[in-house]
Amino acid sequence: MSGRLEGRRAIVTGAGSGIGAAVAKRLAADGARVFTCDLKGEVDHLADVTVEGASAALVEAAVEAMGGLDTVVPCAGIAAFSPLEGHTDAYFRQVLEVNLVAVFRLVRDAAEHLKQAGNGRIVTIGSTTSTYGDEGLCAYSASKHAVLGFTKSAAAELGPHGVTVNCVQPGAIDTPMTAPAFEEMPEYRTFWENKAPLRRLGRPEDIADVIAFLCSDDARFMSGHGLWVDGGAMVRH
Template structure:
């Protein structure tokens, strides 16, 4: 349900072209925030590969110029695919780390002066249930998401004195364009996760976006450094 609890907030959302990122943009705007969107392509405010040198600094500069400031970051851009460890090539592992971790680090680093000036900054990173656990065929993805959670905790410790909260949302099995091939091509995989979750369904991008909106709001003003699982209860049975 829309509200005005984010009125006055000025946010960057990456990975905004589809999936969780698109849902986050919709929810933040519905709650009154200004949102500057980024993705590799599509109808966004800033279309670029954010793994490129200087890309995140450019994104921050353009967002600040467009909105007159910046106090909220939600880096949603990410990639994943199944790759068995045997025969796993270096290039794919490196690409996953660049997109899922290094681009997040650079965005947060480059935004710190503006978040500091705001005095009430919010950062919400996107981890995964694999930030805390592992799974077959997901060595690169799990490594990147473990690192995102660790980065979140350290950033929370460092930025807290500046008035900035930093939390990590850890989605479970969510139906998005990125996960669609797995759930379509491997129906047993979909059934496994539907049955594993006590709520007996896959998550939807809106399920994640609603939690992110809460973490961006003043309602979450005393939460920082946490990984928040949004998984339909699936991991209580891990």
């Protein structure tokens, strides 16, 4: 790859599979040192990101292992279809804890290190549902709307310290997390394949490549944005 991330030191959560694994691989291929975290799998740090104190421990471990920290990509996330009436309090809280609260905690606990670096990079993972909604996704859409809003405010606050904060908004991506839905509802897969002008589902690498760009100096003047990476699907929402 390009080596354009040479010298960068990054945390990637959710790195055991899917988008997180692709992001970790791409950042490393571009020259970054990457400290990976997930609940399971072959990662550097096993942790449940929703546990209080987990993000602070993760940042401490990453800084110790890499000698510093300047890039954070929280990819851990969950999604499931459920009608509104089926959203229990526990389910709603779980989705927000993983998709939103854990992102907030990691960014908060890493912020001082990124400010000290002077050229920090944060890339959050939103969704097309950060802007729109869809049936069966009330909790998920609420969490992803919030991630985009958090991204914008964090960009405003951290920008004076040289830190950029952006949100990648994937469309329908073929990952282990989405596979059950596509297998159980093949019409749902066909819908998204036809909706995208590029006529296919996204792959984790499609998202990872954009994130690598946002982590690089090529994106040094971009901050506070949500970027759809959806094969053009939302041009005709």
